[in-house]
Amino acid sequence: xxxxxxxxxxxxxxxxxxxxxxxxxxxxxxxxxxxxxxxxxxxxxxxxxxxxxxxxxxxxxxxxxxxxxxxxxxxxxxxxxxxxxxxxxxxxxxxxxxxxxxxxxx
Amino acid sequence: xxxxxxxxxxxxxxxxxxxxxxxxxxxxxxxxxxxxxxxxxxxxxxxxxxxxxxxxxxxxxxxxxxxxxxxxxxxxxxxxxxxxxxxxxxxxxxxxxxxxxxxxxxxxxxxxxxxxxxxxxxxxxxxxxxxxxxxxxxxxxxxxxxxxxxxxxxxxxxxxxxxxxxxxxxxxxxxxxxxxxxxxxxxxxxxxxxxxxxxxxxxxxxxxxxxxxxxxxxx
Numbered sequence: 540x541x542x543x544x545x546x547x548x549x550x551x552x553x554x555x556x557x558x559x560x561x562x563x564x565x566x567x568x569x570x571x572x573x574x575x576x577x578x579x580x581x582x583x584x585x586x587x588x589x590x591x592x593x594x595x596x597x598x599x600x601x602x603x604x605x606x607x608x609x610x611x612x613x614x615x616x617x618x619x620x621x622x623x624x625x626x627x628x629x630x631x632x633x634x635x636x637x638x639x640x641x642x643x644x645x
Numbered sequence: 646x647x648x649x650x651x652x653x654x655x656x657x658x659x660x661x662x663x664x665x666x667x668x669x670x671x672x673x674x675x676x677x678x679x680x681x682x683x684x685x686x687x688x689x690x691x692x693x694x695x696x697x698x699x700x701x702x703x704x705x706x707x708x709x710x711x712x713x714x715x716x717x718x719x720x721x722x723x724x725x726x727x728x729x730x731x732x733x734x735x736x737x738x739x740x741x742x743x744x745x746x747x748x749x750x751x752x753x754x755x756x757x758x759x760x761x762x763x764x765x766x767x768x769x770x771x772x773x774x775x776x777x778x779x780x781x782x783x784x785x786x787x788x789x790x791x792x793x794x795x796x797x798x799x800x801x802x803x804x805x806x807x808x809x810x811x812x813x814x815x816x817x818x819x820x821x822x823x824x825x826x827x828x829x830x831x832x833x834x835x836x837x838x839x840x841x842x843x844x845x846x847x848x849x850x851x852x853x854x855x856x857x858x859x860x861x862x863x864x
Contacts, residue, residue: 541736543753543790553723554711557763557779558786559732559755584736584751585793605804607740607749610797612789615701617708624697628799632690635683635803637810641690 541608544578546571547589551616555587568595575599575611584608589616590623651827653834661831665824672816679809682744686802693795700792703785710778717772726766726775732756746805748798751790 545555549564556562563578565571571592576599578586586609593600593613600611613624625642633639651657715723733756740747755762763783764776855861 541738543734543736550711550715551708553727554707554778554782556727556730557732557765558783559730559734559763584738584749585790587789587793604800607747607797607801608738610749610793612793612796614704614789615708617712620701620705624701625694628690628694628697628796631693631796631799631803635686635690635806641687642694 541582541584543585543587544583544609545587545614546574546578547587547592547614547616551589551591551618552587560587565592568592572596572599579603579606579609585610585612587612587614589614590621591616591618594621594623651830653831653838655835658828658831658835661824661827665821665828668816668820668824672813672821675809675813675816678744679806679813682746682802682806682809685743686799686806689795689799689802693792693799696788696792696795700785700788703781703788707778707782707785710774710781714772714774714778717774718770722770723775726771730765731762732765743798743802744805746798746802748801749794751794753790 543560544563545552545560546563546565548566552562552564561583563574565574571588575586575588575596588596588600588611590613593611603609603611613627615621615624629639629642632641651661718726735754735756737752737754739750739752741750742748760783763779766775768776
């Protein structure tokens with residue numbers, strides 16, 4: 540049995556609480572890193588992180604990229620979309636193919 | 646490439662020949678694996694992008710609703726409303742094997758079946774905007790979970806493709822040519838040895854005959 544966690548600033552993520560997800564409001568990226576490490580070691584299979592914090596946490600996030608769990612998914616926060624999530628998909632394509640042949644024109 | 650020291654022996658030659666066969670076969674198999682992985686990956690990546698755009702759009706809409714909801718209520722009231730969620734979600738995870746890559750499959754379970762349990766508050770002190778906001782978020786949730794599944798699969802497959810590609814290249818451009826070079830070197834060396842033995846024997850034979858019959862003195 541696994542859980543789903545959400546990390547981000549409180550305003551962006553408090554709604555997920557109502558859906559029954561575990562919400563972890565953080566104020567800084569370093570705090571977020573600690574929470575993420577903790578979640579990865581416990582029973583969390585999916586962790587959603589707001590893009591704003593994720594940008595500053597790439598080092599830790601990349602560490603879990605090739606592990607089966609947790610699946611770390613970036614979501615836009617309340618302050619808007621930074622495009623970091625889309626960039627992550629492009630990064631996968633680039634890693635696999637060598638260059639981004641699918642989404643290079645949009 | 647022949648800077649590696651190879652013993653020019655028949656045993657080494659047999660070993661290298663066996664190695665070449667294995668390497669060629671491995672190269673072919675890995676190339677096939679890479680191609681098939683790539684085919685599946687490209688489909689998955691396209692789906693991933695589509696789903697991500699959809700989810701981002703949904704979350705963006707939900708966020709707007711939450712901002713509106715927050716504007717209409719005091720922060721304390723909002724915090725109190727969200728304090729004790731009724732609904733709880735847990736995940737079941739199984740793995741699916743695509744070309745030797747284990748990818749996760751998520752199946753979520755809600756604690757209560759009642760879909761109105763996402764509204765974890767009394768309606769007296771909250772605005773209708775909050776209901777809308779929570780509802781819009783719950784609508785996008787299934788897609789979010791699907792996105793998690795697909796995006797993770799994409800990441801895992803991308804890593805596997807990269808590894809396979811490196812292996813294919815290493816076999817194609819390093820191992821196989823090196824082995825072929827080794828085989829060529831040993832064959833040449835063995836042939837050369839054989840020729841020198843032959844010449845030596847002929848020479849010795851000449852010398853022995855000369856000793857016995859003294860051909861050169863007769864002429």
